[in-house]
Amino acid sequence: MHITRYTDYSLRVLLYLAVNNKELATIKVIADSYGISKNHLMKIVQHLSAKGHVEAVRGKNGGLRLAAKPEQINIGKLVRDMEQGSPLVECFGTDNECVITPACQLKHVLAEAMESFFQTLDQYSLADMLLPKHMKGLEQILRLE
Template sequence: MHLTRYTDYALRVLLYLAVKGEERATIHEIAESFGVSRNHLMKVVQDLSHRGYITTIRGKNGGLLLNRPPEEITLGGVVRDTEHELGLVECFRDHNECIITPACRLKPILNEAMGAFMQVLDGYTLADMLGRRQPQLARLMQIPTGAT
């Protein structure tokens, strides 16, 4: 039971931007900071941009900015938006061939469990991810100095 790195990276990008505050961050910079694929991060960033989480600015001195205050970005929302396949087992997905589906109670039970999972994530925002630890995070992310 995994979340994809895609989702993981999305959360990291948003957290990075939240820590940076008003300052722009480039994809290159974020990829370097986390030591991950710049190309993959680009796709994540485009997705986040299309979904309105961030603003992207092209050209020299361009970069990324959070589009909404961290308090308004729930983890549940991000996971739902980036984890494309949330169907836990075959019967949730297309091309289901499990013969007992019509009578099987597993699906509703897993649905309930999934609901409980997401409900927890809906209860937290990006701001909760920061908490008092913004300076420590900034240090770990090697963000130059106190932003803004």
């Protein structure tokens, strides 16, 4: 069972911006902080921006900030947004070629399990990722202290 780095990185961006609190941060600085590809992050940020999770300010002195308070950014919605179009199994996608699909009960059970996964994430907001005991550590690691 797997979710992409694309989604993983999008969570890291939001976490960075939450710790950065209000101020603008550039994609380059975020990419450097995590040691990940700036180019890949650009696509992800574009998507996060289009989905309304972050605000992107173009031009000189531009950068990124959260589009809402951490309390209002839901982890479940975020992961759903970023993972959409990634079918759990063949029969969840287009060009399904599984012959038993019409008589198959498995897909319903798998769909229910996937929904359980997301409903668990739905219970958490970005703010829940910012535990007091970890804030100093995060600030130090991301060189924001």
